[in-house]
Amino acid sequence: MTVSEGDRAMANQSAGKPGGAAGLLKELFLRLGVLPFFLVVALIVFALVSTQFLSLQNLTNVARQSVYLVLVSLGQMLVLISGGFDLAVGTTIALTSVVSAMALVALAASMPDLVWVAILLGALAGFGAALLIGSLNGLGVAQFGVSPFIMTLGVQSVGAGIALFLTGGVPVSGLPVEFGNFFGFGRVFGVPVPVLFAIAAIVVVWLLMNRTRFGAHLYAVGGNLKAANLSGVHTKRTLFLAYVACALLASIAGVLMTARVESGETNLGGTIALESIAACVIAGVSLRGGIGRVENVVLGAFFITLLQNGMNMAQIGSYLQMILLGSLLILAVIFDQVRYRMLMGNR
């Protein structure tokens, strides 16, 4: 450290106001990250490639498709803000799907007259399984200090193993039609049911992060764990709850996806860990924790789905799509590094 902090603050002040369009773009970048830039580029490119792309029908379609990723990304965001990440979200979805489907089939058979009760209990069984996954992650990271990478990677394998063990790898079929009809394809006041769930989740998570102590504590824990501890924050509980909340949000997505495919599948959510992390990072959630906004993450998840939709319309093959998505994630992380360095002062 050779330049005094005072000097650096001054240097930043002067660098902060270069004025003009470049300065405005820089300000936008510092505030929101790369998302606005990516979004504009994607909209222009796809609008040029396909005339259908910007149609209301297509955009509604994208909104409906993005529900699952939105839910998972919200959970992923909580964990990222705490300074970790969750690679086990895919497993959570798969296990939720299998467990809720199996419970639902068994319950529906034993009480055929009470199909809605069976559906409720089935979904609760799924949430229970997710709770287990989340608790395991939370316990490992918060209590035993296992790195989030190893902990969630390990749990991801454990969960996938359990799901396969329970089903023997065979999809669980024979779900009551009411389940799929309502949670998968149903509409209330013309709005698809999954979209309603997503809206509810967005509102709840927004309130959680902006209007509750837990939210403020989560930002603080991710920003500086030691400082949070010295401010009287129960850091372990906060971390633990972040992983549990993440798993529960993923599991809501899991139930909705199960209803959509009308069977319990072990291969649901296969790529969602990558997609949700990409959605968050692109939306300006810092991989170092402490930074991230709910509304941006929703937009980020929407962007990823939009991208997939656009690539489909441009007839880009799914293999190439994987390459592009992975590259995009890395690119977003590089921009995140640049942004962090700019935020932390020029070096």
Add this chain to the structure above:
Amino acid sequence: MAPLVEMTGITKEFAGVKALSGVDFRLEPGEGHVLFGENGAGKSTLISILSGVFRPTSGTLKIDGEQVELNSVHEAADRGIGTVFQEFSLVPTLCVFENMYLGREPRKGPFIDRRAMREGARRVIRDLGFGIEVNRRVSDLSRAEQQMVEIAKAFLAKARVLILDEPTASLTEKETRKLFDFIARAKADGVGIIYISHRIQEFAQIADQISVLRDGRLIGTVSARNTSERELVELMTGRSIDQIYPEIARRRDGATVMSVRNVHSWGVRGVSIDVRAGEVLGVAGLVGSGKSRVWRGALGLQPLTVGQVSVRGRDVTGLPTRKILREGVFYLPPDRKNEGLQMTASAHDNIALPLLDRAQVAGPLGLVSPGRIRQLSSRIGQRVDVSPTFMKRAVVNLSGGTQQKVLFGKGFARDEDIYIFDEPTVGVDMGTRAALYRLIKEIAEAGKAVVVISSDLPEVMNLAHRLLVFSQGRISAELEGPSITEENVLKHFFTDARDSA
């Protein structure tokens, strides 16, 4: 004979801001030359230029009377300038000899000649009288031993100028004495020593000349023998001591609000303290004396092996830190970046964190009301004198002084009974210091108990009503009022009368 180092008119600008302007500096062979000044005064920049890290914007540098340009640390090393920075540049996973030869490994054919390295390293270390086994891994060494390796590394490159940047900051007293012995020997051999330190009490033992820097300018170079500590502080700060430290009224009959009984912890060997309301308790001692660790142990930040801690009569021994703090304690950590602040969050949000528990911030449905939080944190911002524009800015972009004010602001979020300030003014300029001291005065005079732990001797001596001096994990003296003199304090820094080990 030409001086070893002669720097003339050195100016260095960073992004248009002058870190140094027109500084002259001379070092003779065998001279111990102390650089003295506040943080940000330009000491580090000056030695960075001499050791090849930065190039000066203007000015000339002569070594042995020959004008040179140093473009890298390696070039400086080749010219005989060895620097031991505060942050060591050792690779912890490598052995001592591998570190010493890093970047200049001798070769035998295409292979590294490890035997020559071992022998060369052993010879240098023996000549220096350090007694470190060269096959040990650096991560297994103590901080002092690592410093010795850094010094040995410099001498392996045939250093004739040795720059030491705050070398005693993390050494124990015994290690410090060894270092001073070494410095005396090196000086006798004609090595020039440049020494950066804040510890005035050390200067008598090592310095011949003292150069005082302030705001990037050289205020003057004075002889170490004929300059008093008071004069040095006044040179450094540019104002008289009486203007800086306020007179704090003391409450005589203050109740004991926190008591620490026979506490043992890492580096703490049996300490009992009563903290009283309406009084400023100063805690002084060298690094490693246990002055800070006893509080960290009491607050549960490091394990407590033996002892009892009570706050307002309630036993809190062994509780998690957060619960002890809830009993009415505010702890200001010594390292604001690492432990104190959320650097990427705004000053508002930093102050808001401890506000969350207050009943006033509760909105409908038990949710937190952002409007009320903002109102309260703005009021605190005014109280600690952080302007509204700075309150909105990410803390990382604020100056050290303002950051420290924000950290103080966190203490005003809740109405605590006990305020423990561990190094309250570290890395803070004089103007801000005076402001922080006024805040401490306000707190103490409001009847709170205040503890000030500090390595800055004038600071604790002037603020404290009662001063505890720590040495080797124990309290070596408790001084009050007029008996708080520099002589008294320094005497007890090195007391080891009660030391049986």
